[in-house]
Amino acid sequence: MTPELIGTWAGFVLTLMVFSYLLGDNALYRLAVYIFVGLTAGFVAIVTVDSVLLPWIRLITETPDIGARAFGIIPIILGAALIFKISPRFGALGNLGLALMIGVGAAVAVVGAISGTLLPIAASVPDRAAGADDPVGVFNAALAAAGVICTLVYFQYSARRIPGSDSTQIGRGTRRGLVTRALGAVGQGFVVVTLGALYGGALLSGLAIFSERVAFMLARINGG
16 A cells, blocks of 8 residues: 555545534544644644744854844744743743734734725725616625625724713623614624625535545545
8 A cells, every 4th residue: 555545545534534523522523633733733833944944044144244133033032932921930021922923913914904805895886886887796896895894883892881870880881872883783794694604615615625535535446
């Protein structure tokens, strides 16, 4: 039996172990998840060391500029400080690196969402509204813009204090405005529909992968 065939059978068995979750949480499913998580963590660690850390260290050591070396050491120090997060006593030493990583990631995500989603949607509404021969496009653009706006309103938590209410109880002494509540309810509907579509897409993708794997295994068995 060749290593390729062993890998094929191992992948097929692990796929069946994951799909055994349809029968309920069981030991086979948990074992498959542990294997996948461990392999993923090991693969990410190897790729990070081989493709990020070692080239960065070689770049720092080979550059003749002292200032560039000092500036290049800062990310390594902040990354190494994250190791202290496993210790309750010295965990604060890694807060700066963690805060920088989360801040940069959040900033990149926000900029990407604004420049890649919000601005194009806002710009497409007037353009499609100008074309009266495309009512479906106008409706889709308006619906997308309304969904974005209402969803953003749903995730804002400012409210007015109710006169004469007990403000010591959280959530009992404040109330959002009528317009905000209405837009938030619409935004909640958009969130529910989006999550349902994503969940349905994930199920369909899983079934497609499973059927493809079964067909592949049957073809290998019949061919071998």
